[in-house]
Amino acid sequence: MESLHYEESKDLDKDLYEAVSELEKICKSHDDVRLKLELDYKLAKASTSEGKREDKMNEFTCWDGERLIGYLGIDDFGGRSIEINGMVHPDYRRRGIFKELYARVKREWEKRTSDEMLLLADRKSEAGKSFIKGTGASYDHTEYEMILSDSLFEGTEKSTKGLLLREATGDDAREIARQNSIYFNEELADQELLDIDLEKKRGFHVYMALFRGNIIGKVHLHLINGEGGIFGLGIVPQWRGRGLGRDLLLLSVHKLKELGASYIFLQVDAENDTALGLYRSCGFEESYSMEYHKLNKER
Numbered sequence: 001m002e003s004l005h006y007e008e009s010k011d012l013d014k015d016l017y018e019a020v021s022e023l024e025k026i027c028k029s030h031d032d033v034r035l036k037l038e039l040d041y042k043l044a045k046a047s048t049s050e051g052k053r054e055d056k057m058n059e060f061t062c063w064d065g066e067r068l069i070g071y072l073g074i075d076d077f078g079g080r081s082i083e084i085n086g087m088v089h090p091d092y093r094r095r096g097i098f099k100e101l102y103a104r105v106k107r108e109w110e111k112r113t114s115d116e117m118l119l120l121a122d123r124k125s126e127a128g129k130s131f132i133k134g135t136g137a138s139y140d141h142t143e144y145e146m147i148l149s150d151s152l153f154e155g156t157e158k159s160t161k162g163l164l165l166r167e168a169t170g171d172d173a174r175e176i177a178r179q180n181s182i183y184f185n186e187e188l189a190d191q192e193l194l195d196i197d198l199e200k201k202r203g204f205h206v207y208m209a210l211f212r213g214n215i216i217g218k219v220h221l222h223l224i225n226g227e228g229g230i231f232g233l234g235i236v237p238q239w240r241g242r243g244l245g246r247d248l249l250l251l252s253v254h255k256l257k258e259l260g261a262s263y264i265f266l267q268v269d270a271e272n273d274t275a276l277g278l279y280r281s282c283g284f285e286e287s288y289s290m291e292y293h294k295l296n297k298e299r
């Protein structure tokens with residue numbers, strides 16, 4: 001006998017992490033689509049946030065008895081938007097389960113200050129895109145995930161221009177916020193100052209890029225379970241066009257390999273031809289496309 005019930009929680013604990021990962025695996029092989037759930041980051045965040053917990057629900061689940069059959073998670077990176085992504089077990093679809101999870105997430109969003117909600121779906125997921133259409137959200141942009149091909153990487157030009165990486169400290173937090181506002185085209189006032197030490201405990205290492213004594217860019221490197229991620233990579237505008245972005249990318253790859261990464265990925269806006277060209281020229285290849293659809297809060 002089926003007994004469906006819904007639950008909400010603030011953080012992802014180890015048990016929920018296992019259950020969501022299992023459901024993700026089932027959906028991935030059934031639908032051949034990708035999800036962007038950020039489970040490793042959420043787990044690391046939960047275990048390093050004691051005393052800093054906020055009273056916000058982020059994990060929305062549907063259970064049949066003890067079995068997780070639906071999940072919708074909120075990612076809140078501290079900016080003006082929240083991101084949501086989830087799935088329903090193939091045997092339980094078209095019964096309104098995702099609709100109910102979404103209604104709960106929407107109620108949570110109404111309580112928050114963020115005025116944008118980004119709904120994510122793999123470009124190949126017709127069901128996901130139809131669902132999103134029904135929410136009234138409109139298409140915003142697409143991001144590609146790119147994976148480093150070791151054989152292509154081996155064949156790339158490795159000479160560098162003398163760029164150096166320095167691990168960021170608390171004193172760099174303002175500069176990191178300034179650069180993020182440039183790279184993501186967001187207001188500086190909307191940027192949260194990073195707690196560098198806390199980020200490190202969560203597996204995120206931020207490096208400042210130095211060239212001739214100047215800080216000219218930065219990158220965030222993430223390593224978990226042998227998977228290396230490159231995020232927030234950028235060169236400030238006045239130092240662009242001299243091959244320093246390429247240097248920064250190559251150094252990031254070397255650093256991750258040195259730390260033990262056996263797989264390296266990054267995400268890039270599908271319309272950012274400059275970045276796409278750079279990543280391809282260093283041996284990265286597109287693996288999947290994630291569509292972002294945006295909903296603005298009604299005032």
Ligand SMILES: CC(C)(COP(=O)(O)OP(=O)(O)OC[C@H]1O[C@@H](n2cnc3c(N)ncnc32)[C@H](O)[C@@H]1OP(=O)(O)O)[C@@H](O)C(=O)NCCC(=O)NCCS
Pocket residue numbers: 027031033085086087088089092093094095096097098099100119120121122125126127128129130131132134
């Ligand atoms: C997308 C997904 C989460 C929908 O879960 P679900 O519980 O079946 O969705 P619901 O029953 O709540 O459907 C709500 C509405 O979404 C739309 N929808 C859902 N599945 C659809 C499909 N296969 N084709 C067309 N429309 C679909 C419909 O408008 C539906 O309303 P209706 O049944 O009254 O017509 C599920 O198909 C899934 O897990 N897919 C793989 C992961 C994925 O793509 N996630 C992205 C989520 S945005």
